Amino acid sequence: MKLSYWEHKSWFSKVDFTIVGSGIVGINCAISLKKKYPHSNILILEKGSLPQGASTKNAGFACFGSVSEILSDLEHHSKEEVGRLVQKRWDGIQRLRSLLGDEAIGFQLHGSHELFPLEKPEFYEKCLASIPYLNGLMAPVFGQNPFVTNQNLFNFEGIQEKYITHQLEGQLDTGKMMRSLIQKCMSMDIPILNGVLVKDVFESNNQATIVTDDFEFLSKKVFVATNGFASKLIKSETVKPARAQILVTEPVKNLHVKGTFHFDEGYYYFRNIDNRILFGGGRNLDFDSEETTEFGETQIIQNKLEALLHNMILPNHPVKIERRWSGIMGVGKQKSPIVKQVSDSIFCGVRLGGMGVALGSLVGKELAELAD
Incomplete structure (x- = not known):
């Protein structure tokens, strides 16, 4: 398809900054750029009708890391690295709340609870014993000891x-x-064009050429914010896709559950929302199959979620599933996001490791700062 004179003039000429991906990172990047460069011409491209990936498909957890997740992270990272990563998650949520306001994002502070199945008593005791140490490690981030026990x-x-x-x-x-x-x-007069699939981005005479399904154009700088899909455009960085499957129940009369909940080192997670239970996870049942950019659900994971829902979360309480879906995260060997300059005019903010809600706002801001 060839662009008309009007299409090219209105959207694709004299573009200062192009952001690929209209999720949390991409939009926060655009907002930060517009605040710093108010007269700049900024364009956001999105391949889906809605933000494709995880930004509209996640579970809505404002989380920073459970005891078992932090213990696991400490096996692969120094305590300083873990502290910095948790600090970024905390700062990201505070920035998001400040930017939009709690009412606009439906923020509620009910706390989160890590549960421990009966079949792993040694792991449970290990986590309990680690609370004083982890509180000491995390108190500088939160200004208080974050972890307590509850019945x-x-x-x-x-x-x-x-x-x-x-x-x-x-x-x-x-x-x-x-x-x-x-x-x-x-x-802020930042257009978002949906249904535009970016197939390639490359350097071209001190700016970038952006190739889409239908046309190509030039941009002074490009910011790739596609997280789990990043490897399709940024070949130099290792970002693996990770599918997360979720279900939500029909409304449950007199639902007593309130808060967010994790178990099995964060591989399972659930919460209350609109008198329903939203429940996701199970990627650890079949890592290979879930390392995909294809949306969809699998029987092995959905059956496990349903069994846990009926036997553990809402025992002896008949409840029906209303909806199922999946999202695509971006993960890697390191938990820290990749925010870097890839070439003279191409930058990326990706690999949010399943913590996009917490990290996305801050990563978007940091990505925009690379334009200096």
């Missing part, structure tokens, strides 16, 4: 008698958050 307040079955609660983790409404980000973007 089984919600009467889940098949778990140890105590939860480990992170007092400062919360939850938000993913749809409200993304609508608010998009509205803010549009109010």
